[in-house]
Amino acid sequence: MKVSKYVIPLVVCLCLGLCIPFHITSAKDNTTHALESISYIQTSLGTSYAIDKDGTIWTWGSGINAGTGDNFTHISPLPFTTPNAPFKTISPGAGIYTSAVTQQGLVYSWGVDDPSRQKTSSPVQVQGLKDIVASATGSEHFLALDKNGQVWGWGSNKAGQLDNTKVKTTSTYTTPTPLPGLNGVKAISTYDNYSVALKKDGTLWGWGSINESTTSPTLLTGGQNIVSVTMSYREVIAVNKEGQVLDWDLSSGMHAPKTYTLKLPITSTDNGAAGGIYAIATNGSVWKIDPRNQPTITQVNGLKQTIQIASGNSFTLALDQNGMVHSWGSNAVGQLGIGNPFNPSGTSTPVIVQKPITVQLNKTELRIPNLPFLKQNAVYVPVRGLFEKMNATVTWNKQNRNDVFITSGTTSIHLTKGKNTAIVNGKSVPLSSPPQYVNESIFIPLRFISETIGAHVNWDSTNYTVSIDTN
Numbered sequence: 001m002k003v004s005k006y007v008i009p010l011v012v013c014l015c016l017g018l019c020i021p022f023h024i025t026s027a028k029d030n031t032t033h034a035l036e037s038i039s040y041i042q043t044s045l046g047t048s049y050a051i052d053k054d055g056t057i058w059t060w061g062s063g064i065n066a067g068t069g070d071n072f073t074h075i076s077p078l079p080f081t082t083p084n085a086p087f088k089t090i091s092p093g094a095g096i097y098t099s100a101v102t103q104q105g106l107v108y109s110w111g112v113d114d115p116s117r118q119k120t121s122s123p124v125q126v127q128g129l130k131d132i133v134a135s136a137t138g139s140e141h142f143l144a145l146d147k148n149g150q151v152w153g154w155g156s157n158k159a160g161q162l163d164n165t166k167v168k169t170t171s172t173y174t175t176p177t178p179l180p181g182l183n184g185v186k187a188i189s190t191y192d193n194y195s196v197a198l199k200k201d202g203t204l205w206g207w208g209s210i211n212e213s214t215t216s217p218t219l220l221t222g223g224q225n226i227v228s229v230t231m232s233y234r235e236v237i238a239v240n241k242e243g244q245v246l247d248w249d250l251s252s253g254m255h256a257p258k259t260y261t262l263k264l265p266i267t268s269t270d271n272g273a274a275g276g277i278y279a280i281a282t283n284g285s286v287w288k289i290d291p292r293n294q295p296t297i298t299q300v301n302g303l304k305q306t307i308q309i310a311s312g313n314s315f316t317l318a319l320d321q322n323g324m325v326h327s328w329g330s331n332a333v334g335q336l337g338i339g340n341p342f343n344p345s346g347t348s349t350p351v352i353v354q355k356p357i358t359v360q361l362n363k364t365e366l367r368i369p370n371l372p373f374l375k376q377n378a379v380y381v382p383v384r385g386l387f388e389k390m391n392a393t394v395t396w397n398k399q400n401r402n403d404v405f406i407t408s409g410t411t412s413i414h415l416t417k418g419k420n421t422a423i424v425n426g427k428s429v430p431l432s433s434p435p436q437y438v439n440e441s442i443f444i445p446l447r448f449i450s451e452t453i454g455a456h457v458n459w460d461s462t463n464y465t466v467s468i469d470t471n
Contacts, residue, residue: 033464035077035337035353037323043273043312044092046333050077050317050325050353055086055103060353061312061335063369066092072369073439075334075341076356082123083108093137094192094233097155099144105131107144126154128176136190138208143188143195144176151182151197159193160214164207167214181205181217189231191271194250196220196236198229210234210250220248222256232271239266245279245289247272260289262297274311274329278318286318302326302350318350325353339373341438360467361389370441372466378433379459379466380443390470392453396442404435404442408453415444424452 035058040051046062058077059066068080085108090100097111100123108123129144129152136143141155141162153162154173162173163180182205187198194208197217204223207215220236226246229238236248238257243265246257264281277289284305290296300318303326308319315329315336327336331346337353357372357379358365368385381387383394383404392408406413414423415435422429433445446466450457456469 031324031352033354034324035355038319038325039323040089041308041310041317041319041325042090042092043310043315043317043335044098045094045313046335047092047312048077048315048317048327048335048337048353049090049092050319051087051090053323055088057082057087057090057100060337062333066098068369070369073333073341074369074371075337075373075439076339076354076371077337078356078369078371083125089134091135091137093139093190095139097137097140097142099126099135099137099142101132101135101144105133105147107132107135107142109137109142126176134188136188136195138190138195139192141173141190141193142176143179143190145185145188149184149186149200151179151185151188152176153179159209160216161190161193161195161208164214164216187229189229189236189271191231191233194231194234196229196231198226198238202226202241204229204236204238206236206250206254218254220257221254222246222248222259228268230269230271232273235272237269237272237277239268239279243267243282245269245277247277247291258291260295260297262287262289268309270309270311270316272311274314274316278309278311278316280306280309284321300328300350315346317353326350327353339371341373342375355464358463358465359386360465361386362469362471363467370439370443372446373438373443375436376433379446380433380436380438381446381449381466382441382443384441386468387449387453390450390453390455390468401437401442404444406449406453411453413449413452415442417442422448 037053038050039053042049047066048061050058056079058079060074060077063070063072085102087100088103092098099109107126107129109126110123131147132144133147134145144152154176158171160167182197184199185197186200189196194210196206198204202225204220204226205217206220207217225241226238234251238246245260245266248257266279269277269279279287286300286303286306288298305321306318307321310317318326328350329346332344339354370382370385372379372381388394392406395405397403402417404415417435417437420431420434422431436443447457450468458467
């Protein structure tokens, strides 16, 4: 009698209890599977970015406008498709646009409706720019700084965010243009329709629109002897040569900044978007300045040898000199990068950003938007992201978002979210790991489904890789 190739895997699956044993370490002290060799970090409202030493951009959190080409929530870092060029820095804007600079000094930008009039979610090279060392992205405009200290701008000029003298005559710059009065610059930053430039002589200049008024490049009050600068919505934060932190709240006018003196001199800060100002001291420690009422200054425990810090909406990233990224704050859209979709409240203690679980199908690595995750000693994978690539038919009951049906050959499987049993070819089969509903998708236990449809599964805990062989 001929035995179906699906019968033996199903029997094996039942006998093994449908479970893969794993030793799972907390993200706080798990350096084995950390995202490594990172040289630059950045954030936007709910998205995190990192660039590794090879120039690959990784992103996690909200996928909207992140360059991933989707609207998924990513709980682990995902390298997104970029041109064949290594990147050095990235500058996500406050709106739908992003720009990035390559290691060769070229600029790429992308967005839903790019000011270069190319609608794209993938990076497109900005023509006319070379030898660029930094870029900055506003709501509808871009800035670039070249190696000679000249600032270039393109995009919207409706609020005078490029050239206040041409608001009435030139509302849009379709190509990069040198901005007047902005030479001899060593650093730039922008948010919304306002920008700042730190000149090589240590003076800090701002221009654009705040509270619907516009201004040409103007020296900020108290903006002398500055060594670093960044900004968020109507707030400019800088560090002076004495190692003090200066904070301008532009929403109440162009006035002198608040000044904070810490126990140790400060080298750089974040933009204050996480509810306070995080500052890096000369010894690599990180400190939080809480400006509310009576200002308090406290050290962030667990961080040392920090070289860069960046904050988004209620979360923060820190990069240490060993190339590892630490994160803390809200995890509502996976922006902490810890591979856990069941911890939206996040953590107040820094944890280490984890590299993703990769999936190989017949020795070919798959790119799937919803990444696998570990929960209760089992690997979960998205139904549509994987099993359709295994030539299985997948049907999801979108109305109740509970049931998923998988058909492969003569095998039919019915699973229900949260239910510890499955229906395989009409028979009830117990599950030790029930299906989960995460990020608008049904996730299912990997070993049970893959072995039921006749595939071989191997978990490589050293390389954090799931291998599936359907042959």
